[in-house]
Amino acid sequence: MPDQSTTPSGLSRRGLAGAAVGVLGAAAVVGAGAGEASAEQPFRAIASKGRRPRPNILIILADDLGAADLSAYGSPDIETPHLDALAASGVRFTQGYSAGAVCSPTRIALYTGRHPGRIPGGLQEPIGQANDRDGIPPSHPTLASLLKGAGYSTHMVGKWHGGFLPTFGPLKSGWDTFYGNYSGGLDYFSKYAHNGLYDLYDGETRVEDPRYYTDILTEKATAVIRAGARQHRPWLFNLNFTAPHWPWEGPGDKAVSDELTTRLRNGDAQALFHNDGGSLEKYKELVEHLDRSIGKVLAELRRTGQDRDTIVLFASDNGGERFSYNWPFTGNKAGVNEGGIRVPAILSWPGRIAKRQVDDLPVTTTDWTATFLELGGASPDPAYPLDGTSLVGHLFEGEDVPERDLFWRTRSGRALRRGDLKYVRLNGTDRLYDLAVDVREQADLAKKRPADLAALRAAWEKVDAGLLAYA
Template sequence: MSERTGSRVSRRTLIGGAVATGAAATGVAAAATMEQEQPFETAQRPVPERRPNFLIVLGDDLGWGDLSSYGAPTIRTPHLDRLAASGVRFTNGYSASSVCSPTRFGLYTGRYPGRLHGGLGEPLAEKNDVDGIPTDHPTLASLLKGVGYETAMLGKWHCGFLPSFSPTRVGWDEFFGNFGGAVDYFSKIDTSGIHDLYEGEVEAEDLRYYTHALTERAVEYIARPREHPWLLNLNFTTPHWPWEGPQDRAVSEDLTRRVVNGDGLLAHFDGGSLGVYRSMVEDLDRSVGRVLAALDHGGQIHDTVVLFASDNGGERFSYVWPFTGGKYTLNEGGIRVPTILSWPGTLPRGRVSHEPVITMDWTATIVELAGARPDEEHPFDGTSLVPYLLRGQALPERPLFWRMHDWRALRAGTLKYLQTDDGSDHLYDLSADQHEQADLVDLRPDDLDRLRAAWEKIAGDQLPYD
């Protein structure tokens, strides 16, 4: 008997219909949607007997304010805005790090990135037999696979390189994507000028715009007939550099030639613009809309938990107001990210939650919803949100922790301890100062000492940096 035999529901149930499609394309409509949100209230909610599918969609270097539902002044993201309206929009959603690979280690293992040597790379770049997720380490995919889930990853892996590491060796049945941190959107060369696109562990060719290629594969995966629930990690590289929109093949050809010849950088410091960035984000939004439409077409909306987030804060062209900092920093702009959760028919629609949550919490949450358990020898550092979302229980207070080579941060309640790359300590009350400008370090020394000691305790049982 199939676990995926839920009744077909209209796309209108999820995204509000054709009328909303036109309206949400304006900033006024997005602002109105945010004003109409109701606070999320924890409550006992009935849960379907069949286990849900999980669609986890990651943007790459997508800033806090790059979606219109998060205040983008010029970028329009109607599909992601409607996804937010169909479920819960989190205003205190955090990534595990302010760079790519450590957050992915956190998501895939449910543990602080610093518990594995590969998680110390910020970001991971060296190809060796140490820096990756070992084949005997449990992952989100292996835990769900152990209770009957089909699993796939599409897009950016960035948790270790061949020949030593691969997603298909740690729980994902299928993989189509890139191993490293960045690729050209058309040629698929990496920062070294080497081709980086694989089907499983076999090099693959696909010259389509990368966001579109991943979208097509996701649509195909969702449409397959199957007897078991599934997990799909859909890891877009958008809007990470290089700055290439769907119409920028000529830019790609020039940049690829220069990178291969050694006289250009894929980081593209001589390219890009706010207009190009907008085209990349809006194309990402349309692509997510296509994937959500595939869920609707297959009658799987009520059967699927959809999580959308970014792997870290925004880069050069991102909009992160009202925060400061960005990628590579532990200011709010580097770690506070748009975070949306939707499960129509189970979670209420049109809700906003101000509870602080972090990447590893989602691992623990998904594992519990799937009916799996964490490995006893590798306990999660995240907290399952299931009691908060579905059982009427308050989310327990616990510190949120970050560690990078030259930065440290810890949030406890509304207070945030921050040590910047010059070694100086700071203390902010985020309830009054999200911009991190009113430094309380001299006014509240006892709180500084308390949060700093909490940081030291958590850091104490993690791997040291080399």
């Protein structure tokens, strides 16, 4: 059952539950084809029956999807029946966080299980150009390399964004196969990246495919799932969509792609940021097409009989931006307010995790790394200690998660959450918020509670002292 203990300041560790559940659509989730709404229940672990098998691990990342951009999380306009069904099949977390406020830091945190600032590549927000410094060093253990050492096959399709060739890449960091892009923003048709370079690869070999990128990734993903059914060992599959990241191109927007790509080739370095395009309707189209695509991948998992052997995580790499729906949070992508780091987080493992559950436990990217390593029977390298906390005991034995701080750092901001208290520094000013009653971070308690502010600031500075400094 959810832990109801209190922090040293007397705040309930789950005090935000009521606010978070209420604003993020916890009243009901409708499963695709279910025909009726089913009320969610507070999370409770299923009693263990014998030895738990090592699961296949499917991690699906959306790109720049906001905290409330799914209908399961309260979107008033966007319909996501397939992801709603995934939520109905397992547990929906109301307090999911990304480890970074933009693409590269979060992905590096997921792949390494550590704060982004522990390696030079994690200091880039995001990694934009190829060099021999900014990326995950091939010598650094990763989720893939550690699971591979424990007998898993490892695969990635989609956006890597952990460093460029020839120095960095998935195949150098433990993944057996890779098909996708190395950069961040990518045109959905031409496959040119915002740095002006073509960026579609099968492994480390450039390939051509003019089709809509989300559809290509879906096709490749279903092939990985099919191949997994034919092998006799568990697999890790990182499926990293670029949707709904800019440019604002749906499946029928080849003409928009042609215009933006021409501008990019003619020297307009800002073309793919698409500041002169997009709309709420176009964003809705991108997210709903992503939902249908994920539905196809999950259908293949069921068709091949692997669904009960596979734990599935769906999340976003950071908060949403321009057209995203982040209500009730303040801020968006690139900031350390809740809107920049709150993300959807859905976990499903039929038969091992009960259906239609909601969990108010605060969880972050590096927790998932630690969790999947433990489930896969892989031990972290003691020379590279993890910064996340495994949730295995909580998810499968009903254990309380030990009290821990959640930490964020960007070039322009800092944040640390302890219980329901959150310390934030923005524009050089320290602030303190009680998320249990002020999820919008509007009531600054810094002057009313100076001791709490000092304690959280000192905790942030202690972690920061062990990280690399920004140049």
